[in-house]
Amino acid sequence: METKLEADLVQVVKNDPNYQKLVRTRSRYGWLLALAVMIVYYGFTALNAWDKAFMASKIGSGVMSWGVPLGLFVILFTVAVTAIYVRRANREFDALTDAIHKNAAAAAQPVAAEAHVTQPIKVRA
């Protein structure tokens, strides 16, 4: 079994403003994007179930129907939204996580703790 985190270290991390910022921002962002994916996908599914005529209707004078580009859009959207999340996480969330790790490591060594006062870091949004 792995060791569980020490109770006081947990408190140190929880009190770190970087941690509070990370948890708040990341979870709000994650839920927002997850909601967007669900709206797009269940919207697409609902159109296929309730308005088959619209999905089959022609865009121009050719055979191309609305359904095909909408379906391809759902695929592109799925990949794009994942990329958008990962991009922000790589830039912003990782910087916050690194700062939290540093502060936690400093707190774990009382001598060094003086030098590393828990400080919020500036992150490019």
Next chain:
Amino acid sequence: MTKTTRIFSYLAAAFALLALAGSALAAPDLGQATKQATNWTAISMFAIFVLLTLFITKWAAKRTRSASDFYTAGGGITGFQNGLAIAGDFMSAASFLGISAAVFLDGFDGLIYAIGFLVGWPVLTFLMAERLRNLGRFTFADVAAYRFAQKPVRLFAASGTLVVVLFYLIAQMVGAGQLIKLLFGLDYWIAVVLVGILMMVYVLFGGMTATTWVQIIKAVMLLAGTTFMAFSVLSMFNFSPEALFAKAVEVHAKGDAIMGPGTFIKDPISGISFGMALMFGTAGLPHILMRFFTVPSAKEARKSVLWATTWIGYFYVLVFIIGFGAIVLVGTNPAFKDAAGKLLGGNNMAAVHLAKAVGGDIFLGFISAVAFATILAVVAGLTLSGASAVSHDLYATVIKKGQTAPGSELRVSKITTIALGIVAVLLGIVFQSVNVAFMVSLAFAIAASANFPVLFMSVLWKGCTTRGATVGGFLGLITAVGLTVVSKSVWVDVFHNKAAIFPYTSPALFSMTVGFLGVWLFSVTDKGPRAAIDKAGFEAQEVRSETGIGAAGATAH
């Protein structure tokens, strides 16, 4: 000659003999699906693939010593490699042949089906991937049981894993048998036994390292092959999709109906329910979740899902084009049809026939080999995840209470691998005539209704307790299986009753609700001493899941 080298040369020889025996026995047609003439190009290409993977397994065997090597390749796979391996795990033969066949038959409906398999990935990325990596080590039960009493939650997680793995395994085994009979002209049982033996070799000797590389190679082969096919099809229409679709509408029996939704979504509830099974099932598939523990950090876990989503999305676009290409190039060519005008070998062969139409016999051999390799890779991943659930969750934690002698856990997972291999071969032979697509969607529905709610609630909801997770998880599991039994696919088609008790295609909407409500209800009413410990443990779990402080990194080699 070392011991492993000797074992591998025996295996190579045994494989060659089996292949020969298979082709010698290939003459009488025993199965219900038509068997093709023995296809030597395909067999040689597949033999090359197998030799390559055996060589990799031999290399991986040298690096597989500890339990961590066996379960997670020592946690040393990069995000890019893992992304390809996840894609390799996920793009099964059912996806490639099944979805291209769906497009070939119904056009647009096939696209609806494909999209369902993709949309679970972002949700998994945003809400679960990093947290999973930070909390878990070998199996998803590590995460689900993190702050709970180990025994009941791991018992549930292992049951959820084994049920999903078995249904998925049956689907792959049956798919393999049918495919090989058609592609290589070998008998059904030979194909199933071959798959069983090879998968045991990969997992037993090479563990996660070999399994990962088999999946990566297969993913690259499949993506390269399908890219070539889609490119060839489009080039015939000067890269104008409109021209391709116009020709398809002109020659297809259903005419213009292939450009819009048909009968795939029967009613809104079935549509939403099926969509939920696919979307949330992805986040509950044990062999997929296990892949997150093969990378060194949450950052790499996140990168790997982005790569996986990109490859899988790209693949489904290709498959859609391939399906339409098959309508035009295969559907109109009498050479691919029997006397009754049906496609040779059944509709699942649409993509395979298209391979011949665009690339001749050599490319047909390549695609056939890829299709078999696909099944092999998926089956190896499934077996590894089933074996880990038995050895790591049931044996080490539930039976031995964490007090295992060094090496004994690894020994149990190897014994389980052999047992699972034998069970998979037997089930594959018994369930020969089962509908492959149905089994896969059932596995997704169970994963969405049992594994996903427990994982989700235990990680994100403070109030979740041991009792809530265990009872709720089992309720979701039982409801998903129960509703499937009384639905048309089993109640009418297997038991020959007149009408189905449960009228919808997929149970997920209802069974997932039962799973979540169960976890909630049996948690909030839980006032025992254990519940207090469970809730008190949330803070520490949350800190680790969000930051990875205290999480296991990669082990040095």
